[in-house]
Amino acid sequence: MAAEQKQLRWYNIALLAFVAVWGLGNVVNNFYNQGLTVVVSWILIMILYFVPYTLMVGQLGATFATEGGGVSSWIQNLSGKRLAYFAAWTYWVVHVPYLAQKPQAIMIAFSWLFQSNGKFINESNPLIVQTLCLVLFLLFMWMSSRGITTLNRLGSIAGSAMFVLSILFIILGVSAPMMTGSSIATAHMDQLSSYIPKFDFNYLTTIAMLVFAVGGAEKISPYVNKTHNPAKEFPKGMIALAIMVAVSAILGSFAMGMIFDAHHMPADLYANGAYMAFQRLGDFYHVGNIFMWIYAVTNAMASMAALAVSIDAPLRMLLADADTHFIPKAMTKTNSRGVYINGYKMTAVLVGLIIMIPALGIHGMNGLYGWLLNLNAIVMPMRYLWVFLAYMLLSRQMDKFHSDYMFVKNKSVAFIFGLWCFLFTAFACILGMTPKAAFAGDTKTWWFQLALNVLTPIVLLLLGLILPIIARRHEIAEKL
Template sequence: MDQKKQLRWFTVGLIAFNMVWGLGNVVNNYAQQGISVVTSWVLILVLYFVPYALIVGQLGSTFKDSNGGVSSWVQNTSTKRLAYYAAWTYWVVHIPYLAQKPQAILIALGWAFQGNGNLVNTMPIATVSLISLVIFLIFLMLSTKGLTTLKVIGGIAGTAMFVMSILFILLAVGAPMINSSVEFATPHLDKVSTYIPKFDFGYFTTVSMLVFAVGGAEKISPYVNSTKNPAKEFPKGMIFLASMVGVSAVLGSFAMGMLFASNNIPKDLMANGAYSAFQMLGEYYGVGNLLMVIYAITNCAGQIAALAFSIDAPLKILLADADSDYVPSWLRKKNKKGTLINGYVLTGILVSIIIALPMLGLKNMNELVKWLTNLNSVVMPMRYLWVFFAYMLLNKAHKKFDSEYKFVKNPKIGFGFGLWCFLFTAFACILGMVPKFTYAEDPQGWMFQLASNIITPVVLILLGMILPAIARREKNKAL
């Protein structure tokens, strides 16, 4: 019996859940939609997440020997040039993500040591940006040295964060049973009408955050062919994953509704909501700040590990086997230790620019956290577009490829699913660029956020288009 094919559907589902889900997904989406997000979660899971995960399953099964993930799928179904753009997109969308991590570390430290969010809330934006820049540059330098210890810490912190996310739901939902004095912050939680969103333009500008929350399923692809019977077990695992995400999202949002009034959401909920929630739960259960401190320390370790990994891993995917036709030699350059030194320099420059940007148009830490979170929800899903693009082409050329697992057997229906997910992701990204407050509330901040949300992805993509031209010029000079 093949020992590698021993993963069962529930194991695959659990591995995937750990990769995809976190408490931040609940907090950020509740901050944007309130308790009506419960309905949004159900819709996004059925209409988008389940087909997305099953599409990834077929791509992973078809190209089981490919090491490059999405870029390999694109190369196998189209051209080397498009594969380069897929690899570039995968790397470059991590730039705003990296810019957000230092602030998250600062917030976590403030809650761990002060028991509140005042550490960064009272700092001028320029000070926060400068400290964040120092933190980022320290970890950028450390990343060039190799981070074995941090990877171990990251693994432990990731598991602990997962446990805390589940614990939050259990403690919040169980609080009224333990403590009869607990009052629900949101009224009418027992009425269906409370959970129905208002499907207007403002609502659709928040969909990108939901897409961002359920994205990342392509990380599951290496496990497709490790299941006992991919055709039967993998889809079961993905349905199990979607069920767990659904239960966590719905109960987590309900728990947020118990703690924070849906019709009066605190302005700092994205920055401090998770810490405040654990602080309230600690009071309900009579353990003071204990739960909040544990979460703050865990989250701090998790953010540090995520910062280190997200500097290193995407860069290696882009440059480790980069094609000289598309990536100039100076960017592929390695030092004596094999470190892609100029790749780290380029990362440092781009992230530093985004860390410094808020000094031009934001007034406080809450605005900064909201802006960066929303910017990530616009930029990060751009990499998912390549997954659906590869799946459409796979269905176009279905006679050339064979896989143990197929999402749908009819290639035309398969193409339709790929097109739907592609268009939905693009729609969410474009509408997500619109600021989540009105121009009248803060004209300068509104213009800054709209401009930066449009310009950032455009500049990051254009930069990727310039590199092949530089590489071509370099090759012509060598002839």
């Protein structure tokens, strides 16, 4: 039976991970931040960060193969329940800004489907749109609380379709000048100097988006011990993954440079870029809006499924095996369908605040969308910090834990790799808090965004300190 379970080969692992980690939005967002210089950035981030990151995840997954809680389970085995709770809390709470943006993505997808242009993001009133986003989010939360799983199944179809569209975009975009005779939008794409980044402060503030793009490799950890000969095939699969991501990122960036002028990009490229790109490809190949419509439908389905899943799944990971020393019993209360009612209420309050408060100080939907996307790039990578902390803890305890696969056998070298990735991630998140000039507008808005960028992650993390205090008081009250 064990032999039968270990059937995954290195190419299976690479493909599974590629679908889980990569998406067209990663190309569009980082191209907007850096232009053609992002090509060199992709190469650097792959070599210096992504490859060691995935190989560390492989060793942690192989070491704790029977644990189902992911990062929090790793931390619990290596340190204890207290740190494990904070790891679980971080993993859940970083999804709050993610949940706040998904309704925007759904509305933009439908606006392109029915209007075939980007007027929605450029002309709508932010307060009205965000109110509609809140209503949409609450509707999905209600559906999730009722145990409606249809969207999950649609999400699997949409995820596969999105992967195919990402590859199709690269093929059509790179070949468009040769196949259709269309002109190349960006000048001097044949010159090496066009691809060399200027490593100044503005460049450093964009690293968080790169880290955000390549993160999430911990999703593949359950597959390590299902791999045939993990010690040899898993690292081979991860290197293949890095090559696939790098090639997709580089060719995707080339395609973007051929479609959009990298020196004069549309201000709404974050929100509308992928739709505009597919629309222009449709014009090049004389098929009208068909590519854009397919992408809009696919992205709407994928966003709806992601919203439904991300409301429940991270919360379930936090509360399913909750320790009453850290999480009050009231938080683990479930309804007849097994839904954590009070957990849903907490989610609704936090997401509602992040949806509505920024609309009071950020003018224009384009600015609001750009800010929220950059906030996700600041907040979401904070969960990766626990992966690297777990690896550093494991490096000090390698004698106690057996693994079929090891990234580095030397304890000191292993610790240095973990520390490097930890510090690099923290560095990227902190500098990423600087508002992007394109979305900040006037000085007052710039400071408003900076305050939100700094306070949001701090508040979200500090909230995790409150639950253990409440839980402790409940324990004392029950004993009296």
